[in-house]
Amino acid sequence: MSRMPSAERRRQLIEAAIRAMTRDGVARTTTRSIAAEADVSLSVFHYCFDSKQALLESVISTITDHSRAVVKEAIRPKATLRETIRAGFRAYWDHVSAHPGEHMLTYELTQYALRQPGFEHLARRQYTLYSETYAELIEQLRYSMAFEPRVPVPVLARYLAVMTDGLTLNFLVLGDDTAAAAVLDTIVDQVVGLAGEVTRPPAPGTDARTRG
Template identity: 35%
Template sequence: MAHVTAAERRPQLIKAAIDLMTREGVAAGSTRAIASELGVAQATVHYTFGTKEDLYRAVMEQLTHDLVTQVKASAPADAGFEETLTALVAALWRTVREQPASHQLLTELSMFALRTPSLREALEGHYREVTEVTALLVTEAAERTGHRLALPASTIARFFLAGFDGLTMQHLSLPDEEAGLPGLQALVSSVVALAGGKLDLVRIPSV
């Protein structure tokens, strides 16, 4: 049998882990089960990744990369600021509707990482990357269209992602396209207003 290098085995194991945990959940993703999914020895997983947590980290990175790539590819080249944001949001929402299992797995891994000290860095990296990419897309859209941002792009990105994560969880928990659309429209409108300085921020005394 031909020798397979760790570099070649790595993407195979990541895919096997994603396939397995998408079907059966994160709790089922032991190194033994993942090895069985690919048809290799359990030792192969540890040789390639070191620990189960290292493999989980790679899975989170791969899922994030795949989603970000899809959204980036949808960015229009000649639309206005609002139209650009609307197109990006539509593309991201399309991944929620068409690939709910990927978003569910990312959510499960995030909750698991919160209780796993060795994965906290991976979780922080995931949110940092998503926030930075979102902020970059907002910045590029503003620069291309001559739209002056009233707040830092990172603030706008965090606001959008907080709302979008909530809408995603609602969709995964209780899918309702008719009820979900107004919420998505309200989020986009709020982001556009916030970016343009047309959304007044109230003072919260306890903060």
């Protein structure tokens, strides 16, 4: 087994855990099976993670990062705020369509955490992380597209987390991508309405935070 930095080894184990849990379910996935999936010894797993709780928290954060990365890239300023917001939602939805098992795992992780004594805080952390992610993306849009939301950012962020969470579960159950896309467009229209008046976007290469 080749040596690698501990941070890289942790990432290797997290991605192995996601694959194993997506395939076998959270309850049936053990630390031993994760180590086997990552092709490392069990002692390496315990060196990187001191508990299953710590691993699951890292899994939740990593799955969220997967979606956040594609959305963050997609919401580079377009001609209009609506086009920019729609690009972000479309990127998220493309990720759902391409990785349904990974998104299904997020709901299983929630149920597992709520039912497992001592793990309840992981479910709360999971949904707090969703809202924090949307708040970060909203702030990115505020600076790049120069708009001020009609509602407080934390409220809008939580609203978006609730809407996309419900829509994602609905799609995973029904499998109707056309219907989901139509609902997504409705959400985009609602978000644009809540976004407030848009001023002229800053010039290319200008950070709106530095404008006077």
